[in-house]
Amino acid sequence: MSEARFDFHSLTPDVVLDAVESLGVYPETGLLPLNSYENRVYQFRAEDGRRYVTKFYRPQRWSEAQIREEHQFAQELADSEVPVAAPISIEGETLFEHQGYRFALWYSVGGRQFEVDNLDQLEAVGRFIGRLHQVGRRTPFAHRPALSLAEFGHQARDLLQRQAELGPHIETPFFTVLDQVLARIEAPLSQPFTTLRLHGDMHPGNILWVDEGPSFVDLDDARSGPAIQDLWMMLNGDRASQLLQLDVLLEGYETFASLNSAELRLIEPLRALRMINYLAWLTKRWSDPAFPRNFPWFGTDKFWEQQVLALKEQLAALDEPPLSLAPGYNP
Secondary structure: OOOOOOOOOOOOHHHHHHHHHOOOOOEOOOOEEOOOOOOEEEEEEEOOOOEEEEEEOOOOOOOHHHHHHHHHHHHHHHHOOOOEOOOOOEOOEOOEEEOOEEEEEEEOOOOEEOOOOOHHHHHHHHHHHHHHHHHHOOOOOOOOOEOOHHHHHHHHHHHHHHHOOOOHHHHHHHHHHHHHHHHHHHHHHHOOOOOEEOOOOOOHHHEEEEOOEEEEOOOOOOOEEOHHHHOHHHOOOOHHHHHHHHHHHHHHHOOOOOOOHHHHHHHHHHHHHHHHHHHHHHHHOOOOOHHHHHOOOOOOHHHHHHHHHHHHHHHHHHOOOOOOOOOOOOO
């Protein structure tokens, strides 16, 4: 079965419970599905009184070597006191298999939602991203891919061309502006930049706030790329707001790492790349029943009309001067 059409149809609650119990962990509560669409993730409390999270990986998305590299990176970060959830090791193993599914187990990480507009929290997140990047620079990934324009841009565009169901009155304007965006980001994203191991999907929803500070979860999208990829998703609002957020974020980040200021010109191209890849991801996964259920607005004429407008707005943003650091910044 192809990755695109896999729908977890045989992953029943009994299969999940049998898999977990095969590790000597015995749930005493039901399985609480967590907000994950790419994989299937469940929280439960076990007989030992602890709360756990188990993740069942979507088959054919990552190779075994790539999943193990995710686990190794998480453990390396945890060993370096970076607050990242690392999978539980049982008899020296973190990746398990049951009825054809690969899965792993974590202790549940509690916490509140990270408030991206809270400048104190934002500075603390900057410090911990700096620490994460300090570890990420030590060695490269051997198996995980790099963030690329080819995969997230051109291949995503080709998938949309083949599979997206756009009305005839929307298809031409959509692909016209999409191609304009791709042409605009080609040059900046083709420039050579120093890459490192990244979290890869550092949006605010993947950060929990506890009394001690932030805690990062979900390294499922870890890959290589420029440092700014783990920073730009912290920025939101108008230009003045983003400049303030960037200044605060880097004040914390610089405590442990430095940012090449030339990477700031990648912020809007990377934002555009994420927009394109997100549309392709929804299209690619539409045969999984979880997607129509959770994204009922996707694929309507109104939705695609909104995407045309969003891409036009992003095209305009790409023509604006990039954000700049405060005078005197010396990475």
